[in-house]
Amino acid sequence: MPELSATNLRNLYLHNNQLSGPIPELSAHPKLERLDLYNNQLSGPIPALNTLTLLKTLGLTGNPQLCQNPNADYAGRTEVDAFPLCSTATFVCTNVTEIPQAQCNTLVALYDSTDGDNWKNNDGWKITNTLCSWYGIACDNGNVVDIKLNHNNLAGTIPDISGLTELRILQLADNQLTGTLPNFSVFSQLENVWLSQNQFSGTLPELTGLTELWHFHVWNNQLTGTIPDLSTLTNLRKFDFGKNQLTGTIPALKTLTQLQRLKLSENQLQGAIPDLAELTSLQELHFTDNKLCQNPDANYAGRTEVNAFPICGTQAPVPVITVSKQQGLSVSFDVGESRDYDPDGKIVSQVWVTSEGKMSTEAKPTFTFKEEGEYTVNLVVTDNTGKTSEPMEQTITVAKSVEIFPLIVNKRGTGKGEIQSTSPDTAINCDLDCPQARSDYNSDTVVTLEATPAVGSRFSGWSGACTGTNHSTTVTMHKSRYCIATFELDQAQQVLHRVRLAKIGDGNGIITVKQDGKTVTTCSTADCEAKYYAPGTELTLRAQPKDNALFMGWGEDCSGTDELTITVTIEKATQCSAGFQLSPPLSGEYRLTVAQRQETLSPSAGIITGTGIECSNDNDDCVENYSMGTRVRLQAEPTPHSYFKEWTDDCSGINPVVKLTMDADKTCTAVFGSNSDRNAQVLTGELKDVGELFDPKTGRTLELNDVFPPTYNDTCFEEAYRLAENAIQTVEDQYVLSESWPTHFKVIENWFDPSPEYFCTKRVRIMSGIATIDSIIVKGKYIQVDVMLENDQREKELVSILVYYDEKPVITEAPTKKRCCRRVIRHKRYRRYSRPSWW
Incomplete structure (x- = not known):
């Protein structure tokens, strides 16, 4: 889409074309009243709309690649709410005209290399095409000149930034940057460098030719090596290399006549401090914690800071005893930490003596003491000038080895x-x-x-x-x-309220929940796990459309708004849903809708999957758009206790996998059935063959089919076994795992949801031990299924079916015959060591 220059423009109609690229800035068109850009191929961030105060109509739909710039002011225009936030991953520099493309690529590389998505402030970065407005960036005459990102949570390494040829200021202090320092010699205009308090390592780069450099700060890093030549830095004011691991000598400083502060403390520098007479502007000087000395021929211009260092060539070495290893009665020592502070001094010999009279001249001796106790060790060292140290004595305690465990x-x-x-x-x-x-x-x-x-x-x-x-x-x-x-x-x-979220609609999207600024959960299906919160908890809910979906608004307890982000205060059990709708098919696309249907009385279900499709009872991603001619593969997978039967509508066949070509809008329905009905029929047949009817009033075993005729009761028997399926499966699974009865399930009073009054089945439970049924006593391990049957007199009678596996439950007759006792059917099942094929 081209740039617009007509400042008096009022109506712009560009809809139903094939325009691509970003929408240009609109701030120069304050008289615009209607802007129709729908059904194109526009992409990138929607520009700010706050200057278009006369705008009445805004059409942007049908451009799925558009996104919201989180830093743009849309003046409350709800038309942009349907678009997701811009992703930094899609930014390219080809649309940038404000600075050279090479400089744009360099800034993008800096963002990516230092985890820019997690900076404290990344306003504008990889979102807008106006790079000079990105946080911390300043430009001059079409070039990047300043990068100021101190204290901004940068983490990673600095990439090649040599493309920023006009750079003047580089401030990246107090971050978590690692790796080596960049090559500064290519930045001839460089004035200010602040890289302190990071974790940079490696050596210092050459600084020659930086005649405009005023400040150079790399304090508190992990830099090694020597200080480079500084003679060409004639404008240098402040120079801070402190708290690193620099070695070698301090180079000549006499050309740095503008220098005001020099900080080299806490390094490993050695040798003579150079002449300071020419540094007439010097105000601060820090050399502490180094191995330096005074050159007696140098002019230090009265700087008292050097008085803390000895005259070169006059220092005796200093012994340091280090215990490197102690195991039982054996102790190893090391002379390596001993020091000689003369510029050219080094320790050449040492003598160790223990309180037991043992002696060694090795640099790393090991002494084995006779028994546990306290001992002393003395060390004397000599340097290459013949100077000998004062003895150093250290007390150690030795004991037999003791194992230590965490x-x-x-x-x-x-x-x-x-x-x-x-x-x-x-x-x-x-x-x-x-x-x-x-x-x-x-x-x-x-x-x-x-x-x-x-x-x-x-x-x-x-x-x-x-x-x-x-x-x-x-x-x-x-x-x-x-x-x-x-x-x-x-x-x-606890006084906690349940909060349940659901993603509804045929579009993809995610609900993100934050508490106190931290993400606590996300939801992308119709049945997300409920969470519990204390009364008064404030939650921030954000709806994020995905994969060309449109956000349609909030529902249930959050209804009444289509804002992407809402705040909810929890004062009761709360249920919120976010609706997402798949965008309409574009020109040359067709829509595929999948559905499922059950053919049995018992509930059945499955999952239908395909490219962009995941359709189930818990996930309503059942619609997808495809380009004309696309081959789509669908697979139907039944859930437990269900089976796949066939495809109907625009798909056909009994194979769970079906393929179709998208040459029109199509609908495919998968038909599922429930194994529960088949299982119940098998168990009912078993019961009629092996079931024993015990009458506690007479103490006799009666013929089941005579007392409860199948003609009247088969439907109730099948219903009872269908509802007892979970309990029976649980018992048989326990047998497979441990060959024992699941006694811990005795506390569950009912193994199915309470049924309507017209159901025959009243209760299902897993029993063990001794229990009372009506007024009879039953001892054993069994599954109790209470069901209302019709006897041979067509009278309703509550009967307990006892499904058992090994030992038959023992029934004790009622102690009194005054009240009617419930009749019991004992149904023996053979013990199974693997799940039956019909489960």
Whole structure:
């Protein structure tokens, strides 16, 4: 789309064309009343609209590559809300005219190389085509001249920036930059460099030819090597190389007549301090923490800072004893940390003497002492000028080797709590916000740990190397140990509200939830996990359309707005949905709609997948646009307890995988059925063959089919087994895993959702031990299915079916015959060690 220069323009109609590229700036057209750009191929950020105060109609739809510039002022125009925020990943420099493309590429490389998406401030970067308005960038005469990004959370390395040939100021201090420094010699206009407080390494580059340089600061990095020649920096005012690892000597400084501050402290510089007589503007001088000395022939112009250093050639060496290794009664020493501060001095010999009378002249001797106890070691060193140090004495304690093992404690669960060691020390102190703590202990040490839950939480127990549910536990350190304390929210003390989100519609999108500025969850399906929050919690919800989708607005408890970002205060159980609609097909595209249908009484379902399609009960991504002639592959996969039957509508066949060509709008429906109906029929047949009807009133076993005729009851039997399916499957799975009865499920009173009154089935539960059914006593392991049947007199009667596997449940007759007792059907199933094929 071309630039617009008609300042009196009122109406612009460019819709239904094939215009591409970005929309130009519109600020020069304040009289514009109508702008129709819909159904084109425009891309990039939508320009600001705040100057178009007369604009009444704005048409932008049908340009799926447009996006919102987060820094642009759209004056509340809701037409732009349907477009997503611009992604920095799509920025290209071909549309930039403000500066040379090479300089644009350099700035983009700087952003990408230093994790620009996570800078504290990245306003404009890789969003707008006006690079000189990007945060921290200044331009002059069509060139980048300033980069000021101090304290901005840059992390990474500086790429090749030699393309910024007119650069004057480079300020990147107080970040997390690594790697080597750039080559500064190509920047002939460079005036100011601030790169302090990073993690730069490597050597200093050459600085020759930088005659305009005033300030150069690389304090507090990890630079090594020597200081380069400084003689051409005739305008230099402030020079700070302190707190690095520089070595060698300080170069001549006499040409730096404008120098006001020189900081070289905390390095490893050595040799004579150079002449300072020509530095008449010098105000600050910092040389401390180096191995420097005074040249007796140099003129220091009365600078008192040099008085702290000795006269070169007069210093005796200084011995330093380092214990490099101690194992049992053997101790290794090292002379390497000893120092000789003369410029050309170095230590050439040493003598070690122990309090046991042992002696060594090695640089790294090892002494083995006779027994445990305290000993002294003396060291004397001599340098290459023959100067000998004063003796240095150090006391050491030796003992037999003791193995040391780490104890690591961790926390799990939804609650909070503290973990502390109370014996033999308090070294482990893991507070409420501490995820993990560690301390080392000698072998066989017994450590006592104490778990304390926070208010609103409860301690549920130890695991790992620690066991039990008591708050206090002990662990013996005979190897590395790992203990876990689990804290759960105490529901009795909580007042929490459930918040459930749902993405609805046939378009793709994501709901992002933030609390206190931090993302706590995201949702991109129709059935996202619910979260719980305390009353008064303020949540920020943001809808982000994806894959050419349009955001249609919020629903349910968040209804009434189509703003992408909303704020919700939680005062009750809350459910919010965000609607996303797939954009209409463009010219030359066709729409495919998929659906599913069930053919059985019991619920059935499946998942239908394809390129851009993932359609299920939990995800309504069931529509997609395709270019004409596209071959689409769909696959139908049934969920557990379901089976795939066939395709209908514009697809056909019984193969779960189907392929079609998009030459028109099409609809494909997958038909699923439920295995539950088939299973129930099999179990009903089993029951009629092997079921035993026990009548507690008479104590006799009766013929099941005579008392409860199949003609009246088969439908109820099948319903009962269909609703008991989950319980039966759970028992048989437990047998496969552990060959034991799942006694822990006895607490579940019903294994299906409460049914309507007209259902025959009333309750399903897994039982073990002794239980009372009506007024009879049953002992054993079984699945109890209570069902209302019709007897041979067509009377309704509640009967309990007991499905068992090994031992038949023992039934004790009622102690009294006064009240009618429930009749019981015992149904024996053969024990299975693998899941039956019909589940």
